[in-house]
Amino acid sequence: MTTLFISDLHLDAERPQVTALFGRFLREEARGADALYILGDLFEAWVGDDDPSDTGAFVARELRTLADAGVPVHFIRGNRDFLVGDAFARRAGMTILPDPAVVMLYGEPTLILHGDTLCTDDVAYQQFRAQVRNPAWQQQFLSQPLAARVAFAQQARAASKAHQAGLQDKGAMESITDVAPATVEATLLRFGITRMIHGHTHRPAIHELEIGERACQRIVLGDWYDQGSVLRVSPGDVKLETL
Template identity: 75%
Template sequence: MPALFISDLHLDAERPAITDLFGRFLADEARGADALYILGDLFEAWVGDDDPSDVGAFVADRLATLTRAGTPVFFLRGNRDFLVGDRFARRARMHILPDPAVVLLEGTPTLLMHGDLLCTDDVKYQAFRAQTRDPHWQAQFLAQPLAARLAFAQQARAASKAHQGGLQQQGLMEAITDVAPATVDATLARFGIGKLIHGHTHRPAVHDEPNGTRIVLGDWYEQGSVLRVDRDGAQLSSLAA
């Protein structure tokens, strides 16, 4: 059975059809898979493991059911859900991986990333990322009341949309928010690995890079996107909502 890779589901109460699609995927294809890897942005926003949302409870229950059925689940934090912690991981019975992480797929070392670390031309975002990944910042943020954290998440989403809108007006959206080729090359060379799988950019494709192969996962805004890896190779396809 193949190993399955997904990312950028951005699950949110405002898009119940995609949450339902994810639930069906877990109950159907994911059962019996060698493993399920979720490479970040499972949620549209995550402000701490005390988040009482129905979507979070649904995901934890369905992932735990999947692992009890025999499919291990591995999660790599994204730019929207970087605060997913051990408490939620235990509820969902999933393993949190570092970003980047190296795994063996059919005997081949493969580098896994969310993908935002590769978008180094987006200087403003990289500065925000560095701030919010700081353990001191996270401790202070998580100490705030839930209502304050939820308000911050809404403000951050609005700021992100404004930032992207400004890039679109300048005609820079495609270039700035995609990966930087030099950073991809340097990352593959640094790890000495010729295969990279990531999400984040919402541009599903298979790229032949100077130092190897880069597979980009698609998002789940209008449909699902799944990468299947087995002894016959890798297949990237979509799932109808």
């Protein structure tokens, strides 16, 4: 009895070895899981469900095969693939969950989310996030030709790298791009839950916290840039490991 959690794969055509690793993971370990949760940034960029990329087609096929084998696949949108829609979800056989969502893991309620909403000290990013998550903005963006959307995604990636480089120069990269402890505390208190699982920060760890005189746990998933990262949750046990 094991439920698997992954995030921040950032799949694209430039890193085919990671896409291949993901495919093997789905065909092998994931086949025996109770469920698979993907907590955002499955793709490096996603500009709409009409994107004809080979990577997207491969992922949809592999996830559909897993779902058809009886393993539920759940997905939370990330900051790179927030435009993944119902059409792709149907192709992939996966269920899109709200961010955040509460799930029961072997009797224990757990809060799951991508994690970018916890990084409230990065004001510039939060302003950008509010803009692109606006339904009106998304509708206008998706109405543009595919080439224009791809160009925008490339510009956004360049701007993100420049923003991070600027933070690095100021010595603020580690603090600004990580979660804000007060936001983590407020989020757990709001939901009344003692365990949280998220990605986004690329800082894999299991943090033991005390919030409101209650023992809490914040589990951060790793990225898939240099290796795979998976959280295995079973009754009474959690293991965060690399592939």
